[in-house]
Amino acid sequence: MRYNTYENYTKITAISDFNLKKTFECGQCFRWNVDENGVYTGVAFGKAAKIWTEGTSICISGREDDFLSYWRDYFDLDRDYSAIRESLCVDNYMRKATTFGAGIRILRQNKWEALCSFIISQCNNIPRIKGIVEALCREFGEPIEFDGKIYYSFPGSDTIAKLTPEQLAPIRSGFRASYIVGAAKAIEEGYLDMDALAEGSYESALKALKKLKGVGDKVANCVILFGLNMLNAFPVDVWMKRTISEHYDKSFTPDVFGEYAGIAQQYMFYYARSGQEEIGA
C-alpha cells in the first residue's frame, strides 16, 4: 500500500483487495451510503468522510493525520487480503467464493458501535437496521458539520446507559430497546470491558458477550469479528447455515479455514447473498 496526501484528501495507490462497494455493502457496517456518483459518505469514530474510487486508486477526504490515525486502521489497509484469499481456497467452492468477493476488507469498527448495531440487526433486514441506527445517531449522537451537511456520531455507551428503553422509542427498535440499554449499562457499570475483551481470547470474549441479554452466538460472533477484530470469529446466520449445508457435510467446522475463518465467512456470506452461487454451480 502506498499513498499520497493532498490538501484535503489522501489517495491510496498500489493496493489490492479494496473494493468500496463490496466492503461497504457486504453487510458488516450500516453507516456508509453511496450517492449517484459512487461516492460513499459515512461516519466512524465521530469523524465524517467521503471516500471514492479513481481508476485503480481510492481517495479518502481529510488530512494526512486523519488518514494515518484513523482511516488506515479502520480500513485495515496494512493487511494482505490477497494472500489470505489464496490461503482460504481450500476447495472449489471457496475458490469461487473468494474470487467473487475479492475486494472485501473487514473494517475495524468501534467496539460499542458494533455491539449495539448487531443487537439491532437481529431478526431485521438491512434497510431497517440502517434506519434504526441512523435514528439512534440522529437522536442521541453529536452533530458533525461536514461538507455543508449535518451528520451525527454514533452515541457513546455513556449516553445510552442513562436512558430507559422507553426513551429509545423514537428509533423504533422494538423489543431490542431494552437490550441496547442493557448493553450500554453493562459497559458503564463495569461488567463489560470491551477493550479488555479485545486483548483476551476468543472464548472469553464470546462468553462475556453472551451474558448480555439479546446477545447470542450470532450477534456475539459479529461483535468479535467486526468490533474486536478477531478474524477467527465465524458468525453463522440463516444464510450461512444454508450455504454450509449446501457445500459441506455435518462434520464441517470453521477450523478448516484456520486463523482467518472470519474472513472466509464474509466471502461465503457475500457470495450466498449475491445469488450468484446457484448460477455457476
Next chain:
DNA sequence: AAACAGGCCTAAA
C-alpha cells in the same frame, strides 16, 4: 393479509 426479516429469550420436554 399473512408472512417474513442477517436472533434471542423463555418455558417446557
Next chain:
DNA sequence: TTTAGGCCTGTT
C-alpha cells in the same frame, strides 16, 4: 440439550 412460540416493526 433441544425445541416451539413469541417478540417490535416495516415491507411485501
